[in-house]
Amino acid sequence: METIRIGLCGVGNVGGEVARRLLSHDSLLNSAAGTELKLVQIGARKGKGAISLDNVDIRTDLRDVVANPDIDVFVELIGGVDLAYELVTDALNNGKHVVTANKALISTHGNEIFKLAKEKNLQIGFEASVAGGTPVIKALREGLVANEVSWFAGILNGTSNYILSDMQMNGAQFSEALSKAQNLGLAESDPTLDINGTDAAQKASILASLAFGVPLDFSNVSFTGIDELELIDLNFATELGYTIKHIAYGEIENSEVTVSAHPTLVSNESILSQVGKEMNALEINCKGIGSTVYYGPGAGPSPTASAVLADLVDVSKGSLACPELNKESNVYSKEDKKVFARYFRLLVKDEPGVIAKISSLFAENNLSIEALIQHEDRNKSDDINKVPVVIVSGPVNDASADKISKSLIDLDEVDQHLKQYRIHSDKK
Ligand SMILES: NC(=O)c1ccc[n+]([C@@H]2O[C@H](COP(=O)([O-])OP(=O)(O)OC[C@H]3O[C@@H](n4cnc5c(N)ncnc54)[C@H](OP(=O)(O)O)[C@@H]3O)[C@@H](O)[C@H]2O)c1
Structure with a gap:
């Protein structure tokens, strides 16, 4: 059976679990991969103090792992951006496939990493970076x-x-x-x-x-x-x-x-x-x-390690094409034009005519009011003279909703403390 040789940096919550699974010579993993997934080197700045594992070479200098010619896949599980980016690009430049769980790294430097992986004809796995164990x-x-x-x-x-x-x-x-x-x-x-x-x-x-x-x-x-x-x-x-x-x-x-x-x-x-x-x-x-x-x-050592290991299986099969x-x-889009129905919560003076004034403001902005709640329960406000009013409006984009919110708090009867949230509909 062929062997895929793995170098892993970072043996914290996720990396520790990945290391343990790989060192347990898991038959499920090896049969899924059709090859032996072998952890040959770990990078951990605390050395052997970082994790009690036998039969694996542990280096305190993480750069040793990316430079090791006997490694086929580099697994980055240290988190953070700068050092992770340096290690991942060095690994790719040294001809190693890369697997990472690092959303901060991918969202910041994904374009450069994917470009380099493509140029080098290497695979990059990042399943664990979003939703942990859920593929x-x-x-x-x-x-x-x-x-x-x-x-x-x-x-x-x-x-x-x-x-x-x-x-x-x-x-x-x-x-x-x-x-x-x-x-x-x-x-x-x-x-x-x-x-x-x-x-x-x-x-x-x-x-x-x-x-x-x-x-x-x-x-x-x-x-x-x-x-x-x-x-x-x-x-x-x-x-x-x-x-x-x-x-x-x-x-x-x-x-x-x-x-x-x-x-x-x-x-x-x-x-x-x-x-x-x-x-x-x-x-x-x-x-x-x-x-x-x-x-x-979406998180936790076992689910996240599961996604990292699945990427390693895919790398061993050569099936992780670089994203295009x-x-x-x-x-x-330059601005978020998407319209959502909205929830507005206002704190208003408890006096006649206020609701009519607010309704007029919505009408002037061509925004329908679909529901309105005003409770007499004054305990809901710290200010005895003010009551919360909740309005569900028709659909409006973020910029227009912000403009209406500003106009509302400009009214003498409305407190500055206004909350406004989108309402998601899955029936688009
Ligand atoms: N935990 C989760 O549930 C989860 C879920 C999805 C994705 N992730 C991602 O998985 C990655 C790892 O997360 P984690 O929870 O396992 O983190 P963690 O428990 O903090 O482990 C990080 C490991 O990396 C090492 N490390 C960090 N910075 C280092 C540096 N500058 N130099 C050398 N070693 C360094 C730490 O060593 P020391 O012990 O010496 O500090 C530790 O062993 C992150 O990218 C995270 O976003 C995690």
């Missing part, structure tokens, strides 16, 4: 390749989804739900990139490039996180028959691509609303076949 990249690169993708909508950050689920199901405040996620190991001690939307936006940029054949460009992703979401909005969403999820979204219309990631209301009847706790899901809608949905664990991100007719 969504494979779906786009292979399973759906005969179809034109119209749009995708996904829950791609397990930490955010866990927090939102806890708020929705148990009435937890954001900070309580975040602490719980950290205690359960579902959020990092510094969760900034998860809760401010960066992580999901990086993943969305990778998916968009594959779905629509455009070069990776993170600067074209508009995003916000769940860090300013309040329990009161989840409660109003429930009352309206929705839940709030952090939705990464990509769409192509007239060859113009828009990519975003924002807290978004989804109907309780939709599949995405059912995705609870730390799970991930992605709905991909294609011309001709409609929607297909992928659901599963150069459909010349497709370009990023």
